[in-house]
Every structure is written in C-alpha cells, then in structure tokens.
Amino acid sequence: MRQIVPHVVAAYPITPQTDCVERFAEFVSEGLVDTEFVTVESEHSALSACIGAAAAGGRVMTATSSQGLALMWEMLYIASSMRLPIVMMVVNRALSGNINIHCDHSDTMGARDAGWIQLFSENAQEVYDNMIQAVRIAEDMRVRLPVMVTQDGFIISHAVERVELLGDDEVKAFVGPYKALYPLLDLKHPVTYGPLDLFDYYFEHKRSQIEAIDNCLPVIEEVGREFGKLSGRFYGLLEKYRLEDAEYAVVALGSTCGTAKEAVDRLRDRGKKVGLLKIRCFRPFPKEEVIRALAPLKGVAVLDRSVTFGGFGGPVFTEVRSALYDVSPRPLVIDFYYGLGGRDIYVEDIEKAFARIEDVVRAGRVDKHIDYLGLRE
Numbered sequence: 001m002r003q004i005v006p007h008v009v010a011a012y013p014i015t016p017q018t019d020c021v022e023r024f025a026e027f028v029s030e031g032l033v034d035t036e037f038v039t040v041e042s043e044h045s046a047l048s049a050c051i052g053a054a055a056a057g058g059r060v061m062t063a064t065s066s067q068g069l070a071l072m073w074e075m076l077y078i079a080s081s082m083r084l085p086i087v088m089m090v091v092n093r094a095l096s097g098n099i100n101i102h103c104d105h106s107d108t109m110g111a112r113d114a115g116w117i118q119l120f121s122e123n124a125q126e127v128y129d130n131m132i133q134a135v136r137i138a139e140d141m142r143v144r145l146p147v148m149v150t151q152d153g154f155i156i157s158h159a160v161e162r163v164e165l166l167g168d169d170e171v172k173a174f175v176g177p178y179k180a181l182y183p184l185l186d187l188k189h190p191v192t193y194g195p196l197d198l199f200d201y202y203f204e205h206k207r208s209q210i211e212a213i214d215n216c217l218p219v220i221e222e223v224g225r226e227f228g229k230l231s232g233r234f235y236g237l238l239e240k241y242r243l244e245d246a247e248y249a250v251v252a253l254g255s256t257c258g259t260a261k262e263a264v265d266r267l268r269d270r271g272k273k274v275g276l277l278k279i280r281c282f283r284p285f286p287k288e289e290v291i292r293a294l295a296p297l298k299g300v301a302v303l304d305r306s307v308t309f310g311g312f313g314g315p316v317f318t319e320v321r322s323a324l325y326d327v328s329p330r331p332l333v334i335d336f337y338y339g340l341g342g343r344d345i346y347v348e349d350i351e352k353a354f355a356r357i358e359d360v361v362r363a364g365r366v367d368k369h370i371d372y373l374g375l376r377e
Contacts, residue, residue: 002027003171004135006087007058007178010038010049014068015101016153017091021063043068047075047086054084055193057183059135062086065153066093069107073114079146080115081209082193083181085138086146088116089131092254092305093153094341102342103153105253106306109315115209117147117216118283120253124161126280127151129233132166135175136223143216144181152255154342166231174230213284220281237286239278240293242268246275248357249294251320252303253279256338256345260303263350274354279316287323294324297331299357303350303373305339313370332360338373349373 001009001024009028011021028037038053040046043064054060064072069090079086090108094100108118119134121127127149134147151157166174182191197205221236228234239257242264243249252260257278267274277293277300279286294300302321304314312318317335324330336353339345353373360366 001061001131002033003166003168004059004061004132004175005033005172006035006061008036008038008050008053008060009062010040010046010053010060011062011064012040012043012046012068014043014065016093016157017063017065017068017089019157020089020091043071044075047072047079050086051075051079051082051084054079054086055082055183056185057180059139059178060084060086061088063089063091065091066095066101066107069111070095073111076111076114076116076146078194081205083144083209083212084146085144087131087134087138088146088148089127090148090150091153091157092150100341101153103155103255104305104340104342105150106340108148108150109306111148112283112315115145115213116283117143117145117213117220118281119147119149119220120280120282121149121151121156122255122257122278124151124156124159124163125233127156128163128165129227129231129235132171132174133223133227133235136226137216137220139175139178140216140219140223141179141181143212143219145213145216150254155255164231170230174227217281217284217286235280237279237281237289238293239276239280241276241278243275243277243293245273247273247298248300248354248361249275249277249297250301250303250350250353251277251279251294251316253282253316254305256303256305259345259347260350263347263354266347267351267354272354282316282319285319285323287319290320290323291327294320294331295327299361300324300331300333301353301357302333302335303345303353304335304337307337307340317370332357332366334360334366334368335370336373337370337375343374345374
C-alpha cells in the first residue's frame with residue numbers, strides 16, 4: 001500500500017489485520033505517503049467511506065478481517081454494483097461464535113457471492129505480489145470491479161518471512177496513474193450513484209454485473225503474465241504442482257498449499273502419483289482451467305477451511321465437484337473440513353487425505369462425501 005500510494009484508505013482495526021492499517025497509518029503520519037487516511041468508528045463506515053471516495057474519483061484501498069468483513073456485508077454489494085475498483089486486504093480469521101481470532105476462510109467465503117474478485121495467497125510474497133496486481137485488475141476498463149486479496153491470519157500475517165520487494169518506481173509504473181470513470185466530482189458531467197432500481201431495470205443491471213465478473217479471467221491472467229516479466233514471478237488463475245502425470249490430487253487455497261506441496265513431495269518419493277491444484281482465483285471461479293487440471297485424474301480430495309452449514313460440502317468442494325459434473329469419465333471427489341479456528345494442518349494430515357481418496361477409488365464409489373482432518377473425535 002505504501003508503494004501504491006492510494007488517494008484514500010479508510011479502515012478500522014481488527015485482529016489480526018490491525019498491524020496492516022497501523023503500519024500504514026504510521027507511513028501517513030510520517031509523510032512517507034500522500035494518502036488521506038480516514039479513521040472511522042466501524043468497518044461498515046470504513047467501506048462506506050471507501051465507496052464514497054471511489055465514486056468521487058479516487059484510488060481507494062482498505063483492509064479487514066472476520067467480523068469486520070461481516071459488518072461490511074451490506075456495503076460489499078453496493079461497491080460491486082457500482083463497479084468501484086476498491087482493493088481490500090482480508091486477513092482471514094474465523095467468524096464468531098464462539099469468539100476466535102485465528103485463521104479460517106469463513107469470512108472470505110461468506111462474501112464469495114458479493115460480486116468481488118477474490119485472490120488467495122500462499123505466503124507473504126504472494127500477498128505482496130497479489131496486492132500490486134489487484135490494483136491493475138480492479139482498475140482495468142474491462143473489469144472495474146472491487147478485489148479482495150486474502151492472507152491467512154497469523155499463519156502469514158504474523159510470520160517472519162523473506163519477501164522480495166520491487167522498487168517504488170517499478171510499482172508506480174506497473175499500477176500506472178489512476179483513471180477515474182464517471183467521477184462524482186466531475187461537475188461538468190454530473191452522474192448519479194445509487195438510484196432506486198426496481199423491477200423495471202434491476203434484473204438487467206445484475207446481468208451486466210454477472211457478465212463483468214465472468215469476463216475478467218483473461219485480465220487476471222494477462223496482469224499475472226505482465227507482473228511476471230517485471231518480477232520474475234508469474235501468476236495464473238491456479239497453480240498445478242506435480243500434476244503432469246498424477247492420478248490423485250488435493251485441491252487447496254492459501255497457506256495450506258505450502259504444506260500440501262511437502263506432502264506431495266514425500267509421497268512422490270514413495271512412488272505415489274500425486275499432485276496439488278492450488279486455486280489462486282476463487283471468484284470468479286476458473287471452471288474450465290479446473291476441469292482441464294482435474295478431469296484426467298482418478299480421485300480428488302478437496303480441502304475446505306470453512307463450513308457450509310446444512311449444505312453439501314464446503315465452498316471449494318461445491319465448486320470443484322460441480323465443475324466436474326459434465327466430464328465423462330470424471331474423478332471421484334471427496335471433501336475434507338480442516339483447520340477451523342486456526343487448528344494446524346500437518347503434512348501427515350494431507351497424506352491421510354491422499355490415502356483416503358485412494359481407498360475411495362479402489363472401492364469405486366464414495367460412501368461418505370464429507371470428512372475431517374485434524375478433528376478430535
């Protein structure tokens with residue numbers, strides 16, 4: 001955020017996001033960035049201020065976690081419906097109750113249908129890289145939608161990890177100058193934001209939102225390639241780790257992908273044909289890319305760090321299994337809930353997931369679609 005120098009940042013501190021906005025507030029107070037930092041009394045007000053600033057014509061960013069994101073819920077939909085390119089850091093944390101300040105993905109997944117692009121990060125380097133790319137993606141004239149960049153609370157946000165930074169001038173050149181679209185402060189060309197939109201046009205406006213977010217996948221890939229030319233670190237919609245000849249795979253998001261890579265390496269050393277599909281872009285969901293990666297396999301274990309109460313599996317499982325439904329033949333797919341409320345996930349846990357999907361494929365059927373990793377019985 002310091003290198004991007006947004007016009008406005010409005011935020012309210014909440015653990016474990018607090019360090020992000022506190023540090024940025026220090027940059028502002030020390031004159032290191034020329035940003036208007038707006039302190040507010042709640043997360044709802046924080047995003048409201050961001051929406052106002054973005055509609056006025058500014059480059060705008062914010063950050064939050066858990067209940068803070070939940071308190072923004074009403075405003076999330078307004079930001080996306082107005083096509084405002086706000087960038088938000090979400091430091092993933094469990095939702096209450098019971099009260100828990102540690103990581104899971106229930107906050108971000110609760111907002112998955114709010115019309116925001118969602119990028120997940122495996123480590124601190126990817127958080128840094130994704131935040132820079134998010135500005136370009138959000139502000140692209142083919143997109144003009146808000147973007148969430150996630151990092152796992154405490155696991156990434158409070159870890160000590162080496163990060164390679166670009167120069168300030170490189171970041172400034174990459175994100176480019178901000179181009180406001182229909183700014184409220186352009187008094188010579190007055191526009192209206194937030195009008196009443198009943199049954200006569202509301203449906204059509206939602207259709208335009210659907211097409212906007214569905215059409216942004218090529219832009220995300222394009223920005224990832226361009227960022228790779230600058231940094232040497234290339235990004236796509238997902239990452240295929242040792243999947244080239246795999247028969248079994250796990251699918252995961254966020255920091256767990258690092259643990260899963262270690263599990264894959266260990267099992268490969270034992271002669272197992274296994275791999276990992278890491279989903280970086282969860283919204284919009286890259287259905288075609290997921291099908292190409294997973295359809296040739298025998299079995300897939302999906303890891304969900306959030307719960308869909310009363311549903312048929314977690315959010316990631318539901319998307320993956322649905323994407324594969326029209327494929328024939330298709331792999332057998334099972335779901336594992338894990339890591340809720342910050343419970344650690346170990347390499348051995350992921351090895352168990354691989355063993356379980358092997359058993360399912362050997363039996364030729366799925367008797368139990370949802371299971372758990374690391375749960376005390």
